[in-house]
Amino acid sequence: MATSKFVYVTYIKTSKKKLWSALTNSKIVKKYWFGLRIESDWKVGSSWKFYYDNQLMDSGTVLESTPQKRLVRTWRCEWKPELKKEGLSHCTYEIQPIGKSVKLTVTHTMDKSNSKFIEAVSQGWPMCMSNLKSLLETGNVTLKNHPGHEQ
Secondary structure, eight states: OOOEEEEEEEEESSOHHHHHHHHHOHHHHHHHTTTOEEEOOOOTTOEEEEEETTEEEEEEEEEEEETTTEEEEEEEEOSOHHHHTTOOEEEEEEEEEETTEEEEEEEEEESSTTOHHHHHHHHHHHHHHHHHHHHHHHSSOSOSSOTTSOO
16 A cells, blocks of 8 residues: 655654653643644553644544653544545654664654645654754754744
């Protein structure tokens, strides 16, 4: 089956514990993900949801959760009908210690060739992950507002 795939790799000067917390703690996620609030208990089989204000933006199910090592979830765009109709994608975070840093690999795939959703997230992931890296290394994000939104 044809798939669409986006992979992002970054190295962050932090610990596996701090990175895991930044990926799963709603208060931290909101800082680097342009104000989106995430809800989940991160247990296998649990749902997760992204909200902007009170609007549901994205949702899915936790497929795998190995703290400080690997997180896999399904992902569906909820706010754009043309992307929602593409169905579920899969997002995997892999965390690997490298000396005093951590290698984070984000892989986002969809079992559909030329996915418009994967095309869209390929623009968003670098911004969010740059913010995450900056936040963990300096305490501040690189971008406070999503480009395209009024500054």
